[in-house]
Amino acid sequence: MPDATTTVAQLRTRFAQFVKERDWERYHNPKDIAISMSIEAAELLELFQWRPDEKIDLHDPAFREALEDELADVFMYCLSLANAIGCELSDITLRKLAKDEAKYPADEWRGRAR
Numbered sequence: 001m002p003d004a005t006t007t008v009a010q011l012r013t014r015f016a017q018f019v020k021e022r023d024w025e026r027y028h029n030p031k032d033i034a035i036s037m038s039i040e041a042a043e044l045l046e047l048f049q050w051r052p053d054e055k056i057d058l059h060d061p062a063f064r065e066a067l068e069d070e071l072a073d074v075f076m077y078c079l080s081l082a083n084a085i086g087c088e089l090s091d092i093t094l095r096k097l098a099k100d101e102a103k104y105p106a107d108e109w110r111g112r113a114r
């Protein structure tokens with residue numbers, strides 16, 4: 001399903017179903033989801049660990065699939081945390097983006113990464 005036609009709500013509902021069908025709601029509390037999110041982010045980092053930049057091939061099918069799997073794991077825990085704490089992911093993302101835009105005005109920060 002392309003991002004252009006899939007809503008965040010659809011993904012949240014689908015993940016909530018996945019959790020409910022396995023009777024895992026008791027495990028999907030904010031603390032454990034946050035821990036799991038960090039673990040999955042570490043699994044994503046592990047794919048790059050010790051690999052020189054020139055050896056990172058995003059077109060290698062096996063590497064690409066592993067990378068996408070870990071990205072999806074992190075994202076699913078984002079969806080799960082939003083479900084668990086009851087927030088609107090679109091609202092909080094746009095709110096935080098507005099804070100970052102204010103903190104890093106484009107005119108001042110263009111081309112700088114410090």
Ligand SMILES: [Mg+2]
Nearest residue numbers: 040043070073
């Ligand atoms: Mg994983």
